[in-house]
Amino acid sequence: MAGSTRAPQDMRTILQNWLPKLVLSPSLAAMMVFVYGFIVYTVYLSFTNSRMLPSYDLVGFDNYARLFGLSAWTTALINLAIFATLYIVICIAIGLLLAIFLDQKIRGEGMLRPIYLYPMALSFIVTGTAWKWLLDPGIGLENTMHMWGWESFEFGWIKDRDYAIYTLVIAAVWQSSGFVMAMFLAGLRGIDNEMLKAAQIDGASNWNLYRRIVIPLLRPAFLSAFVILAHLAIKSYDLVIALTGGGPGRATELPATFMYSYTFTRNQMGVGAASAVIMLMGIAAIMVPYVYAELKEQK
Amino acid sequence: MSMGAQDQAIRTGRITRMFIYVVLIFFALFYLLPFFIMMINSVKPLEEITGGNMMALPTEYTFAPWASAWGSAQIGVEATGLKPYFMNSILMVVPAVAISTILGALNGYILTKWQFRGSNILFGLMLFSCFIPFQIVLIPMARVLGSIGLAGTTSGLILVHVVYGIGFSTLYFRNYYAAFPTELVRAAMMDGAGFFRIFWRIMLPVSGPIAVVCIIWQFTNIWNDFLFGASFADLDSMPMTVALNNLVNSSTGVKAYNVDFAGAILAALPTLLVYIVAGRYFVRGLMAGSVKG
Numbered sequence: 001m002a003g004s005t006r007a008p009q010d011m012r013t014i015l016q017n018w019l020p021k022l023v024l025s026p027s028l029a030a031m032m033v034f035v036y037g038f039i040v041y042t043v044y045l046s047f048t049n050s051r052m053l054p055s056y057d058l059v060g061f062d063n064y065a066r067l068f069g070l071s072a073w074t075t076a077l078i079n080l081a082i083f084a085t086l087y088i089v090i091c092i093a094i095g096l097l098l099a100i101f102l103d104q105k106i107r108g109e110g111m112l113r114p115i116y117l118y119p120m121a122l123s124f125i126v127t128g129t130a131w132k133w134l135l136d137p138g139i140g141l142e143n144t145m146h147m148w149g150w151e152s153f154e155f156g157w158i159k160d161r162d163y164a165i166y167t168l169v170i171a172a173v174w175q176s177s178g179f180v181m182a183m184f185l186a187g188l189r190g191i192d193n194e195m196l197k198a199a200q201i202d203g204a205s206n207w208n209l210y211r212r213i214v215i216p217l218l219r220p221a222f223l224s225a226f227v228i229l230a231h232l233a234i235k236s237y238d239l240v241i242a243l244t245g246g247g248p249g250r251a252t253e254l255p256a257t258f259m260y261s262y263t264f265t266r267n268q269m270g271v272g273a274a275s276a277v278i279m280l281m282g283i284a285a286i287m288v289p290y291v292y293a294e295l296k297e298q299k
Numbered sequence: 300m301s302m303g304a305q306d307q308a309i310r311t312g313r314i315t316r317m318f319i320y321v322v323l324i325f326f327a328l329f330y331l332l333p334f335f336i337m338m339i340n341s342v343k344p345l346e347e348i349t350g351g352n353m354m355a356l357p358t359e360y361t362f363a364p365w366a367s368a369w370g371s372a373q374i375g376v377e378a379t380g381l382k383p384y385f386m387n388s389i390l391m392v393v394p395a396v397a398i399s400t401i402l403g404a405l406n407g408y409i410l411t412k413w414q415f416r417g418s419n420i421l422f423g424l425m426l427f428s429c430f431i432p433f434q435i436v437l438i439p440m441a442r443v444l445g446s447i448g449l450a451g452t453t454s455g456l457i458l459v460h461v462v463y464g465i466g467f468s469t470l471y472f473r474n475y476y477a478a479f480p481t482e483l484v485r486a487a488m489m490d491g492a493g494f495f496r497i498f499w500r501i502m503l504p505v506s507g508p509i510a511v512v513c514i515i516w517q518f519t520n521i522w523n524d525f526l527f528g529a530s531f532a533d534l535d536s537m538p539m540t541v542a543l544n545n546l547v548n549s550s551t552g553v554k555a556y557n558v559d560f561a562g563a564i565l566a567a568l569p570t571l572l573v574y575i576v577a578g579r580y581f582v583r584g585l586m587a588g589s590v591k592g
Binding site: 016019020021023024026027028030031034035036037038039041042045054094097098101102104106112113114115116117118119120121122123124125126127129130131132133134139140141143144147148174178182206227231234235237238241242245255256259260263264269272273275276277279280283284287288291292294295 | 332340424425466
């Protein structure tokens with residue numbers, strides 16, 4: 001818009017034309033350096049033999065070959081697949097169910113909604129701490145059930161190599177599902193009621209209304225929920241640290257915890273950088289199409 | 300947001316409604332349970348937790364765990380409690396939120412009302428930067444903070460949170476300002492109003508709702524951050540989340556569950572407070588955004 005002025009330009013106009021770019025430039029510079037510059041740097045490190053300190057000797061794809069040869073990395077990827085799938089599916093299922101139910105002119109909606117939403121205000125460190133004690137067989141749920149006389153009740157997942165990963169899902173779903181509910185509720189409230197009424201006059205049942213009209217109309221909400229949850233899952237670090245510390249053994253290792261330990265405690269910076277690059281690629285595979293679609297739509 | 304009672308297309312029978320209420324209340328209990336347990340156990344003497352039932356109300360109330368978590372629990376070398384770390388977090392979060400929100404408002408204003416060739420691509424780059432896994436910047440960031448002398452300081456953490464907060468704050472303000480009539484801005488320009496005057500007199504007065512959303516979002520994200528705090532802070536600048544984790548996972552001595560519970564609530568309190576006071580505006584602002592899109 002500013003570029004379209006054709007009148008003879010005095011100093012003031014010239015300044016006015018440059019001012020927006022001038023004001024934007026610090027943010028841009030910061031982004032170019034701290035985001036894209038840093039990405040390039042980490043990618044470069046992933047091709048070097050960096051150990052405790054960065055080194056600039058290139059070693060080709062060695063780090064990637066080592067990375068994918070490590071059983072800890074394989075474990076981390078499998079854990080991420082299990083965790084992300086269950087986390088996303090359960091959050092969306094609960095979120096959608098609660099949103100649909102809450103949309104039925106529920107008395108006390110004003111009270112229920114904040115209750116569903118408050119966990120998202122808490123950090124994963126707090127969430128993890130709370131669930132850690134709740135799930136601890138010694139003092140938590142299992143112990144409580146025993147106290148109440150259900151002697152045979154067992155719930156030791158958090159101490160069990162095969163099941164510990166599912167405790168991450170429980171805590172993460174508790175933290176995020178209310179937020180997904182809010183997104184679906186917003187979508188539901190945006191649907192034109194007249195259209196539903198028209199379909200109803202044509203004899204559609206509630207079930208069919210939802211299946212045929214409402215849920216397809218919620219597509220944008222599904223997409224946003226998926227994108228947000230998927231990127232949260234790939235980044236998950238704090239929750240693991242607080243809830244299980246990656247254990248028992250390495251049973252709840254995720255790529256994020258792997259990257260941190262290889263880079264900063266095991267002095268394998270090259271391998272750590274390579275794992276960070278793989279994480280970025282995973283997120284980019286989801287985000288780039290989304291960002292692209294978002295930008296096209298807004299034109 | 301509330302609709303006329305007869306106007307809703309979807310009606311439900313008595314039995315279905317009963318079922319719906321049961322499900323909704325069940326989930327309300329599920330969400331409340333952990334907080335309830337943290338609360339009741341933070342005011343119990345330790346023996347009541349280890350030797351008893353976690354779900355039971357305290358038979359004897361004590362605020363000693365709270366006092367200990369706040370002022371005397373062993374976290375660093377000295378037994379200072381969480382207090383100094385709470386202050387660290389406050390000193391970090393207030394400037395970081397203020398700076399990133401102001402920059403976001405200016406950027407959003409420029410990207411919608413002063414568009415130039417390539418501004419859309421720039422916005423795309425910013426949008427993508429919101430979603431990078433921070434693991435990809437940990438190593439270079441540690442190097443840079445070290446070389447400019449900000450490693451292990453609160454100023455360093457403020458810098459980190461500002462640069463990685465700009466993406467989201469710009470995104471919020473940009474989408475909000477995009478819906479604001481450009482004609483008004485153009486008319487003001489015709490009248491001779493400049494860049495800052497338009498921002499100050501026209502854009503800022505209507506920015507209330509989105510500013511609330513942005514501030515709440517940045518506040519919770521920065522307060523709740525653990526990765527950056529754990530990577531870049533030292534004992535003197537350690538934020539609350541890292542201190543809490545150290546408290547809970549310290550392996551020395553008898554596990555003081557009640558102190559841990561009190562500490563967890565202390566760490567959650569500021570964001571909970573913000574959520575309780577301003578949460579409805581956050582949801583409303585978010586909903587306004589997502590319904591449009």
